[in-house]
Amino acid sequence: xTVAAISRVLVATIGHGPTSPIGGLYAESHxxxxxxxxxxxxxxxxxxxxxxxxxxxxxWDSAEPLWxxxxxKGLRSALYWWDGCQVEIRGSxxxxxxxxxxxxxxxxxxxxxxxxxLLTALQLLQNNEIHLVQIYYEPVDFYGHKFGxxxxxxKKAVKDIDSLIDLAQREMATRGLLNKVNFVVLSxxxxxxxxxxxxxxxxxxxxxDMADIQYMVYYGATSMLLPYDGKLExxxxxxxxxxxxxxxxxxxxxxxxxxxxxxxxxxxxxKAKFCL
Numbered sequence: 001x002t003v004a005a006i007s008r009v010l011v012a013t014i015g016h017g018p019t020s021p022i023g024g025l026y027a028e029s030h031x032x033x034x035x036x037x038x039x040x041x042x043x044x045x046x047x048x049x050x051x052x053x054x055x056x057x058x059x060w061d062s063a064e065p066l067w068x069x070x071x072x073k074g075l076r077s078a079l080y081w082w083d084g085c086q087v088e089i090r091g092s093x094x095x096x097x098x099x100x101x102x103x104x105x106x107x108x109x110x111x112x113x114x115x116x117x118l119l120t121a122l123q124l125l126q127n128n129e130i131h132l133v134q135i136y137y138e139p140v141d142f143y144g145h146k147f148g149x150x151x152x153x154x155k156k157a158v159k160d161i162d163s164l165i166d167l168a169q170r171e172m173a174t175r176g177l178l179n180k181v182n183f184v185v186l187s188x189x190x191x192x193x194x195x196x197x198x199x200x201x202x203x204x205x206x207x208x209d210m211a212d213i214q215y216m217v218y219y220g221a222t223s224m225l226l227p228y229d230g231k232l233e234x235x236x237x238x239x240x241x242x243x244x245x246x247x248x249x250x251x252x253x254x255x256x257x258x259x260x261x262x263x264x265x266x267x268x269x270x271k272a273k274f275c276l
Contacts, residue, residue: 075131
């Protein structure tokens with residue numbers, strides 16, 4: 001299967017960023033509609049990793065990610081810092097999982113560790129010990145959030161991941177893997193400056209009565225609101241849910257995900273359709 005491009009489902013948050021193309025479903029089907037969520041059926045919250053709630057299995061059961069499909073087909077997978085690999089999904093786990101590590105908790109060796117993971121993964125692929133590899137590289141996202149998309153720190157992170165991708169491609173050529181391994185780079189989400197000089201702030205306090213809201217989960221590009229019983233119609237009729245033209249502008253993608261798959265594994269991806 002040849003894929004010219006992958007269409008994003010929503011470029012606002014990371015929570016469903018890697019889940020849609022890897023799970024082959026849109027956000028409303030796989031369930032990851034936000035970084036932080038509330039499930040009324042289970043009565044619990046999902047808070048993005050490294051919070052422990054990100055490892056609760058019921059959040060992951062609505063979709064079968066690519067690595068689980070690979071494992072079920074007898075193809076071994078190795079995931080590095082890819083959230084979800086630590087969770088048993090539909091009775092299976094990847095052959096190898098290096099659990100997600102938050103770069104914001106002081107990880108000065110993230111580039112060296114990612115380099116080591118890439119080289120190890122290529123060796124495993126070359127030896128036919130592993131058939132699918134997924135690697136998550138977070139600094140592009142983290143430094144964009146912390147310092148802004150146009151910051152020196154963010155630009156350095158982009159240069160760093162560019163160098164790592166270049167290394168991977170050169171190593172693939174040296175090892176004779178260029179025609180044996182598919183190298184896929186997935187984006188994270190859109191990001192734009194929040195400089196107050198060019199920012200239109202939507203203040204919910206001016207649009208709805210916050211006393212009608214039982215839970216407000218997350219804030220920023222999107223937010224999940226759960227009104228008290230009997231308040232839904234009032235909230236839905238407010239000006240808050242009548243967006244004006246050009247209210248939102250999203251630009252600059254973070255390229256933070258790396259997937260290496262053997263040709264054999266790539267065939268099973270046809271079931272996912274990569275959200276075309």
